[in-house]
Amino acid sequence: MTHAALLVCPTSGKGKAARMAGTVAASLRDAVDRLDLHVGYSAGDTARLARKAVADGVDVLVVLGGDGGAHLGVQACAESGTALAVVPAGTGNDLAAVLGTATVADVVTALRSGSRTPFDLGLVSNGTWFATVLCAGFDSAVNERANAMRWPAGPRRYDLAILAELAALRSLPLVVETEHGVEELDATLVAVGNTPNYGGGIPICPDADPADGLFDVTVVTAVSRTALVRMLPTLRTGGHVEHVAVRTLRAKSVRLAGDNGWVGYADGERVEELPLTAECRPGALTVVSA
Structure with a gap:
C-alpha cells in the first residue's frame, strides 16, 4: 500500500496551485x-503541515507549488523515510525540472512504477537543507529583488532583476574554503550547486549532479559591469564557465566568508549572512522522479 500526502501551496504561481x-x-x-x-x-x-505528514508516516509527500514550497518539503523529508515528489505550479520550478516531473502525469507514472531515487542535499551551518543551489553576492541581491517583484512571471522576472542589480555592481572580498584549501579573492558572486539550475532555469553550475556526493562551485571574480553584461547571455547555456573571470571547483563542503555583507540564498530562499558553511550529504533525500 502507498500512503501519500498532497501538500498544496495555493498562492504559488499567483493562484495556479x-x-x-x-x-x-x-x-x-x-x-x-x-x-x-x-x-x-x-x-x-x-512547513508545519509538511512535518506533520512525515510524522504521520506517509510514504510520499507530494508538493503542489513552486520552489519555495518544495524547499519546505525538503526540510521535512530530509533524512526521513518519506519520499518527496513535486508537481510544479510556481515561478521557477527548478527542483521539479531536475526531477523530470513537469506535470502531475509524470508524478503519477513514477508512483505507479514504484520508482524511488536517492538525491544528495546540501546542509547549511544553520540547519537549513537545500536541494538545488546556494548563492551569495550578485546572485542573492538578484534573488531579493526578484522575490519582491510582482511582474513578470517566470524566468523573465530574474532577467529584469539582473539588469536592475547591475547598476549597483561591485566586487568584494570573498574567502572560499574547501577540503582542498583556501582561496581569497575579489568576487562578484558565488554559487554552490547541488543541481545545475537556479532562477528559473539558469545553469549556473552546469555540471552539478545530485547523485555524486559533491558540490559544483562557480565563482565569478572581479569583473566590470560591461564584462558582466557580455557574460549574461552565456548564463542561459552554461557557457559562462569558459569565461576568464569564472572559477569552478568541486568539493564535499564549502565555507564562504569575507568582509562583504553578503547574504546566502538557498533554493531561492533567504538563509543567513556570511560566513556560512554548506556540506553535501549524499542520498539525504529520497525523491520520486521521472
Whole structure:
C-alpha cells in the first residue's frame, strides 16, 4: 500500500496551485492507496503541515507549488523515510525540472512504477537543507529583488532583476574554503550547486549532479559591469564557465566568508549572512522522479 500526502501551496504561481489542486488530487488518488490533503496558506503553515505528514508516516509527500514550497518539503523529508515528489505550479520550478516531473502525469507514472531515487542535499551551518543551489553576492541581491517583484512571471522576472542589480555592481572580498584549501579573492558572486539550475532555469553550475556526493562551485571574480553584461547571455547555456573571470571547483563542503555583507540564498530562499558553511550529504533525500 502507498500512503501519500498532497501538500498544496495555493498562492504559488499567483493562484495556479489552487486552481490545479482538485485535478491533481484526483490524478494522485488513482495512483496511491490513500491520499491525505493538506493546504498551507503561509510558509509557516506549509512547513508545519509538511512535518506533520512525515510524522504521520506517509510514504510520499507530494508538493503542489513552486520552489519555495518544495524547499519546505525538503526540510521535512530530509533524512526521513518519506519520499518527496513535486508537481510544479510556481515561478521557477527548478527542483521539479531536475526531477523530470513537469506535470502531475509524470508524478503519477513514477508512483505507479514504484520508482524511488536517492538525491544528495546540501546542509547549511544553520540547519537549513537545500536541494538545488546556494548563492551569495550578485546572485542573492538578484534573488531579493526578484522575490519582491510582482511582474513578470517566470524566468523573465530574474532577467529584469539582473539588469536592475547591475547598476549597483561591485566586487568584494570573498574567502572560499574547501577540503582542498583556501582561496581569497575579489568576487562578484558565488554559487554552490547541488543541481545545475537556479532562477528559473539558469545553469549556473552546469555540471552539478545530485547523485555524486559533491558540490559544483562557480565563482565569478572581479569583473566590470560591461564584462558582466557580455557574460549574461552565456548564463542561459552554461557557457559562462569558459569565461576568464569564472572559477569552478568541486568539493564535499564549502565555507564562504569575507568582509562583504553578503547574504546566502538557498533554493531561492533567504538563509543567513556570511560566513556560512554548506556540506553535501549524499542520498539525504529520497525523491520520486521521472
